[in-house]
Amino acid sequence: MVTHLQQLVDDADRDGIDKLVVGAVVHSSGRVLILRRSAGDFMGGIEELPSGGVEPGEGLLQALSRELAEEIGWCRPLTIEPGFVAGFDYTSGSGRAARQLTFAVAAPDRAVTLSGEHTGHRWIDPADVHDSDLTPESAQTIHAWARHSAGNDDVPGSSKPQRMSPEG
Numbered sequence: 001m002v003t004h005l006q007q008l009v010d011d012a013d014r015d016g017i018d019k020l021v022v023g024a025v026v027h028s029s030g031r032v033l034i035l036r037r038s039a040g041d042f043m044g045g046i047e048e049l050p051s052g053g054v055e056p057g058e059g060l061l062q063a064l065s066r067e068l069a070e071e072i073g074w075c076r077p078l079t080i081e082p083g084f085v086a087g088f089d090y091t092s093g094s095g096r097a098a099r100q101l102t103f104a105v106a107a108p109d110r111a112v113t114l115s116g117e118h119t120g121h122r123w124i125d126p127a128d129v130h131d132s133d134l135t136p137e138s139a140q141t142i143h144a145w146a147r148h149s150a151g152n153d154d155v156p157g158s159s160k161p162q163r164m165s166p167e168g
């Protein structure tokens with residue numbers, strides 16, 4: 001796992017990524033937690049997965065743990081499900097080459113405490129992502145997780161980040 005995570009960081013460096021972001025498919029009974037961004041922010045009002053930038057000196061999972069504490073009030077140790085990580089690249093609001101690496105985390109309970117970054121949350125069935133304000137990249141990430149969790153993962157090499165273009 002450690003080698004694998006380091007490989008993801010090395011790949012991002014090699015690919016010229018300036019901003020590494022970690023995200024989570026937090027799920028309970030097959031439903032996935034999504035958050036609505038505050039209206040005043042860049043891309044305000046969209047729905048997104050809990051996510052945030054990796055800070056200098058932080059490991060990926062350390063960053064994920066901190067972001068989940070900040071964004072949904074989870075202070076518990078996280079259990080990352082092995083075998084799933086989905087990646088997409090985008091240009092951030094400040095123009096940086098960003099890559100979001102999204103891991104899967106089971107929610108033992110559904111208690112969520114939002115920060116000021118988000119105005120609402122809900123648990124969505126992956127089949128209903130078309131009926132949301134998720135970006136195509138977030139929607140694809142949720143679909144990839146749903147396929148993975150159904151044991152019907154038809155994406156070759158799904159334990160590696162998938163390159164999903166904003167168009168695709």
Ligand SMILES: Nc1nc2c([nH]c(=O)n2[C@H]2C[C@H](O)[C@@H](COP(=O)(O)OP(=O)(O)OP(=O)(O)O)O2)c(=O)[nH]1
Pocket residue numbers: 019042043048049051090091092093094095096098100135136137138166
């Ligand atoms: N900018 C941007 N964000 C996207 C795209 N697709 C997509 O799912 N997102 C998501 C990632 C984040 O959840 C959110 C926007 O985040 P962001 O990284 O651009 O915003 P930010 O203000 O935190 O970034 P920064 O400018 O401070 O680097 O939208 C896309 O094509 N462009």
